[in-house]
Amino acid sequence: MKNINKHHMSSFEIYKKVLTYISEFWGRFVISIVAMLIAAATEPAFARIIKRLIDNGFINQDRNTIIYTPIIIMLIFLIRAIASFLNDYMTSWLSGSVVEKMRRITFSKILHLPVEYYDENHSGRMISRILFDVTQITDAGFNIITVIFKDGVTVLALIGLLLYTDWHLTLFCFVTLPFVLILIKRLSGKLRTLTTKNQQQYGEMTQIISESIHGQKIVKLYRGVEYEMERFDHKIKAIKNNNVKQAATGSLNSGISQFLVACALSLILYFAAAKAKSHHFSAGDFVSFLTAMIMIFAPMKRITGVTQSLQKGLTAANSVFNFLDNPEELNQGKIKLQGLKQKISFKNVTLKYKTSEKKALDNVSFQINVGETVALVGSSGSGKTTIAHLLPRFYNVSQGEILIDDINLCDIELSSLRENIALVSQDVFLFNDTIFKNISYGISIDKVNNEKVIEAAKLSNALEFINQLPDGFDTIIGENGTKLSGGQKQRIAIARAILKDAPILILDEATSALDNISEKLVQEALETLMKKKTTLVIAHRLSTVINANKLIVMNKGKVEEIGTHTELISKRGIYYNLYNIQGTFIEN
Numbered sequence: 001m002k003n004i005n006k007h008h009m010s011s012f013e014i015y016k017k018v019l020t021y022i023s024e025f026w027g028r029f030v031i032s033i034v035a036m037l038i039a040a041a042t043e044p045a046f047a048r049i050i051k052r053l054i055d056n057g058f059i060n061q062d063r064n065t066i067i068y069t070p071i072i073i074m075l076i077f078l079i080r081a082i083a084s085f086l087n088d089y090m091t092s093w094l095s096g097s098v099v100e101k102m103r104r105i106t107f108s109k110i111l112h113l114p115v116e117y118y119d120e121n122h123s124g125r126m127i128s129r130i131l132f133d134v135t136q137i138t139d140a141g142f143n144i145i146t147v148i149f150k151d152g153v154t155v156l157a158l159i160g161l162l163l164y165t166d167w168h169l170t171l172f173c174f175v176t177l178p179f180v181l182i183l184i185k186r187l188s189g190k191l192r193t194l195t196t197k198n199q200q201q202y203g204e205m206t207q208i209i210s211e212s213i214h215g216q217k218i219v220k221l222y223r224g225v226e227y228e229m230e231r232f233d234h235k236i237k238a239i240k241n242n243n244v245k246q247a248a249t250g251s252l253n254s255g256i257s258q259f260l261v262a263c264a265l266s267l268i269l270y271f272a273a274a275k276a277k278s279h280h281f282s283a284g285d286f287v288s289f290l291t292a293m294i295m296i297f298a299p300m301k302r303i304t305g306v307t308q309s310l311q312k313g314l315t316a317a318n319s320v321f322n323f324l325d326n327p328e329e330l331n332q333g334k335i336k337l338q339g340l341k342q343k344i345s346f347k348n349v350t351l352k353y354k355t356s357e358k359k360a361l362d363n364v365s366f367q368i369n370v371g372e373t374v375a376l377v378g379s380s381g382s383g384k385t386t387i388a389h390l391l392p393r394f395y396n397v398s399q400g401e402i403l404i405d406d407i408n409l410c411d412i413e414l415s416s417l418r419e420n421i422a423l424v425s426q427d428v429f430l431f432n433d434t435i436f437k438n439i440s441y442g443i444s445i446d447k448v449n450n451e452k453v454i455e456a457a458k459l460s461n462a463l464e465f466i467n468q469l470p471d472g473f474d475t476i477i478g479e480n481g482t483k484l485s486g487g488q489k490q491r492i493a494i495a496r497a498i499l500k501d502a503p504i505l506i507l508d509e510a511t512s513a514l515d516n517i518s519e520k521l522v523q524e525a526l527e528t529l530m531k532k533k534t535t536l537v538i539a540h541r542l543s544t545v546i547n548a549n550k551l552i553v554m555n556k557g558k559v560e561e562i563g564t565h566t567e568l569i570s571k572r573g574i575y576y577n578l579y580n581i582q583g584t585f586i587e588n
Helices: 011-059 063-112 115-120 123-165 167-174 177-214 216-221 225-275 283-324 384-390 414-419 435-439 450-459 463-468 486-500 516-530 565-571 574-587
Strands: 343-351 361-369 373-377 399-404 421-425 504-508 534-538 550-555 558-563
Touching: 011 063, 011 123, 011 283, 063 123, 063 283, 123 167, 123 177, 123 283, 177 225, 177 283, 343 384, 361 384, 361 399, 361 534, 361 550, 361 558, 373 384, 384 504, 384 534, 414 421, 421 486, 421 516, 435 450, 435 486, 450 463, 450 486, 450 516, 486 516, 504 516, 550 565, 550 574, 558 565, 558 574, 565 574
Parallel strands: 373 534, 373 550, 421 504, 504 534
Antiparallel strands: 343 361, 343 399, 550 558
């Protein structure tokens, strides 16, 4: 999965894709371009009006020229100010809108990627795409557009004025152009390589920060502060060095280009001064020519210096668009599931993870009848959790099929399937929000009310401790419920499952990490939750599932035994040995 869709798109392909994001804002984009063109046109207009002021005003002492030329200059700069403001405003609005749109699409993509993608790609890089890459695309994109339209038109217009004033002198401007283009091409590849490396380093830095925050207790307990600081220092130094290289390469490109242009301009100045002695090249022509040359320098500098920004944008765009090309979860099913009426069937199910050579499940078959509680037992790595992950289609089977009421899971619409399943696991995930919002998570506003949430909390044995909190249901519980104990978090998760009221329930070792008191409260809450539900239990402690309708004993991805507690004990097989080991351990 890591190497999927790593297609290196051409600059043309990338900008073609970027333009699709601007298409819905086409009207504002056109206004921005027109404003750019107007602002660009004011520069050669000003250079040309200078000739009139020098020749007619200062030399010929024409009164009208002296009076009206300053007014025309003020009007030129007023028009320039209005056009520039309109361009800046529209560009900022467009850039913000495109960032907003691309971030929404990228975040939506993250939410719809298959679980396998998360297994094989670190979260830091995904986060940095939304935070940094998308911004770089738009910053670079609109920077390029500004340079192309505003600075490009300004340069062309000023060159036109120079040619009109004296084409012999202007030809010197083109002497250095081939050298500038060759230099830009040579350095562009270097900049793109550095930018790609920079993106990877930002993703890795984000990952280090994220892991240090989420694992801060382990970091503190195992004296990992120095190690994490060392990792972080190494990464930020690498980022700094890379940024310096980018800046140096960009500066070298810009500096040499400007030097070559300056050489040409110096020659032009020399010959222009020599020509000024003749009557064919007036003082006004000379000042106008000099003004145009000076004015052309700034946009030329921006044009030659845009390479670094361009390569950042192209690299970021290549990363984002390749990410967006990753396949989403398969959702070809059309059938809407209307609860569970008969049974869940696993038929010859085999699963092999893409990153593993061994089969996680090997030809697994069993049936869960409606209303039954079926427990999966066995040693760690036997495939219990894998079965639980297959039912809501977090993964898709490699061979065989899973049926709900004789309907293949692949034929059921994905959101409809998951609406009918509730999960309570050992590793409860809670959001940094209120208890009320965590219990009612995913329930539409029109279907949830205070009474339903309170009732769910009561049934999960959570109401008592919630009422003792300073803000009750409005208490912010911290990131992943850091303000709550393990048992309290489990009961919030159970309340969430009670409120969802799905017909199929998956319990993934929901009590294995709790103390005896918390386990008793949670077990009572689970028994309430399991009423009238079809339940698949993954159990570590066999004492919690001896009353299940059916126990399925797993070993190395295969089903070894199926039966009730009494039946399996009488067989004196794997389950008998597991139960004896745990019983002996408990007695001691």
